[in-house]
Amino acid sequence: MNPIDFVTDLFNPDLAFLPKALAVAVMSSLVCGVVGCYVVLRGMAFIGDAVAHAVFPGLAVAFVVSGNLVLGGTVAGVLTAILVALFSQNRRLKEDSVIGVFFAASFALGIVVISQAPGYAGSLQQFLFGSIAGIPTSDLYVVGITGLVVLAVMFALHKEFVTISLDRESARALGVPVFWLDLVLYVLITLAVVISVQTIGNILVLALLITPAATARLLTDRLGVMMALAPVIGGLSALVGVYVSWSWDLPTGGTIVLTLTAVFLAAWFGSPHQGLLGRALERRRRVSPGIVEVSA
């Protein structure tokens, strides 16, 4: 299918779910791209994965009682984040073990809860792998407003987040409330995950957090540039992913993630300084004057 047909489909009233899915996918990718910068820079990929899983029981409960999915997911994710933050204060256990305990537990709880709903296999699959069908119009607003709130908080607390990411002990000595800022960051990650889960699915949402930010990190040494580049990469990949998945009838979440991965690999090989290609070119530039001298 060529892109013009895709645009035509977007405006086809019989296919009203398609523009909604596209909008949600792009908006959540933008938000995940920005939030993901901290997930990547602070080595919190495992925490991101945990939060993604922790959201599940909330979605399940909301689904069973026909409540709001975004609200349910947020409550469950934030609760788990608080539990992890509290239990991590115990120095005998490292944070990753605490996270391991709680994210598996909450995912297990989600499975038990959703098994109580009739026809749960189908809805389980939808949660795990995402779907572009069945996004209510109200969710457009919920996702949009939530995304704006997340970005606004990220912007407002930018210097605090940078300070605690560089060196926690000095941040504490400066009187910066490290524990509370960590908690806020967990909540922001949770919100970014929750608004993304419906289109991309619970399992693959991690890619939306990590891959655009990791790709941007390959291309720049400036945090500001990175935080601008990551959402652009995420948003464009979501657009291309939805288009490809619609054209060839492929699963949306999987297609978006594979698109992101392709961009990541391109950056890995092609980035001007860190990439394989860039380094090879630099080496040649450095070596070539010597070669000229020898041949002369």
Next chain:
Amino acid sequence: MSAAETELVDDRRSSVARRTPALRVEGVHVDLGGRPVLTGASLSVESGELVGLIGPNGAGKTTLLRTALGLLRPASGRVEVEGRPARPGRVPVGYVPQRHEFAWDFPTSVAGTVMTGLTGRLGLFRRARVADWEAVADALERVRMSELAERPVGQLSGGQRQRVLVARALALRPTVLLLDEPFTGLDMPTQELLSGLFADLAHEGRAVLMTTHDILAALDGCDRIALLNRTVVAAGTPLQLADDLDVWMDAFGVGPDSALLRILKAA
């Protein structure tokens, strides 16, 4: 130096600085995880002097610094900065952590890093103003890093990294500066340059306390030295302490045939 001379030096020092010391640690007990780490440690640092804090691993050097920052609350005893109880963010104490505590792979510039030293003072939701960038520029100038202000921190050498951390602490214009093992992993010329910088920072009127394992550098560069092993075993000028081998054996728990003592005799 005879005992009488030692007393004389002590008298002169105390008569010069009768006012409140910039940093005063008095009879401090600190327990970590139920284990006593500091037992009645007392130490004061005057404005204008560089004091080296020396002791074996696990002696409580970092714990003493963290207590002085107000990050740890002592079970008993007092910590005062400029006569006021130490509390994070309240009193102008500059802290320079060990280099490995810092995320050097974070995509930020030298100037950006130094600016984070002002985060606590600026407060939530406030952006840096011209005066703050001036403080950053001054701090970088002071450690001779102005040229590299825009360089990503990941590209700096060990000595440059140490300077950036010092500049970040200086951005607050602190009257007390605490340095945790600034020499570890640096070569001799770099150590000498830094040592000179720390002495200058002190003699400009700051109270500087520095932990180190480099005994020679401490003897050479510090105005006073404190030997720590759970408590301050001895404190005095390098000349006073270098002669008193007993306190070194006591602080480090070594016998009279230790290489440490041969080095001290040679120094």
